[in-house]
Amino acid sequence: MALGAFKKLHPGLAISLEIGSRGVVQEKVLKNELDLAVVGPPLKDADLVVEPFIFDELVVIAPLEHPLARRRGLSLKDLKDEPFLMREDGSGTRFAVEKAARKANVRLEVGMELGSNGAIKHAVESGLGLAILSRYAVGLEETAGKLAILDVDGFPIRRQWHIVHLRRNRLATPVAGFIDFLRSGTWGMPGVVEQDGYVVPPDD
Numbered sequence: 001m002a003l004g005a006f007k008k009l010h011p012g013l014a015i016s017l018e019i020g021s022r023g024v025v026q027e028k029v030l031k032n033e034l035d036l037a038v039v040g041p042p043l044k045d046a047d048l049v050v051e052p053f054i055f056d057e058l059v060v061i062a063p064l065e066h067p068l069a070r071r072r073g074l075s076l077k078d079l080k081d082e083p084f085l086m087r088e089d090g091s092g093t094r095f096a097v098e099k100a101a102r103k104a105n106v107r108l109e110v111g112m113e114l115g116s117n118g119a120i121k122h123a124v125e126s127g128l129g130l131a132i133l134s135r136y137a138v139g140l141e142e143t144a145g146k147l148a149i150l151d152v153d154g155f156p157i158r159r160q161w162h163i164v165h166l167r168r169n170r171l172a173t174p175v176a177g178f179i180d181f182l183r184s185g186t187w188g189m190p191g192v193v194e195q196d197g198y199v200v201p202p203d204d
Helices: 002-009 022-030 092-103 117-125 139-143 173-184
Strands: 037-039 048-063 083-086 109-113 131-134 147-149 157-166
Touching: 002 173, 022 037, 022 048, 022 157, 048 092, 048 117, 048 173, 083 092, 083 117, 083 131, 092 131, 092 157, 117 131, 117 147, 139 147, 157 173
Parallel strands: 083 109
Antiparallel strands: 037 157, 048 131, 048 147, 048 157
């Protein structure tokens, strides 16, 4: 959303977008292969400038007709026998999900690993399992009646997004302009960042 809005303001600007786990994209920033990244919990590195950005929420999603969609006051233990569709290791979303499971002393069954939030949403819609994703990432599907957000104790999980770029680099004018645009909050995002994403914009 932010990237599209920025592109409309600068139609002549060539923009390259990559999506991946926080480890992969931060490594590319460190190698100067990417100008910046937008990530959830960043990996610490002295060579990177990490700027706290906005907050997002992780929610548990299920197919609309799933029996659990009609229940209230669920716990993660109620979901332990359900197959979960997960992002790959190194993903910020995967990290947050595993942290929540450890806190609840629950081992979630990984039914499948998928490389993007879009793939996970389609798999959940197809009845292949449950998932935990950004509320913003699933907003359109929830509104359209394609997915259900489950009422689970401890959820939504609030987390912060961060803008990351190489410390030694002087930011090119378009890159600095995009960061200012993100900070401005004038691009229509309702207080959350898309998906679990990385690079501009996020899909972690």
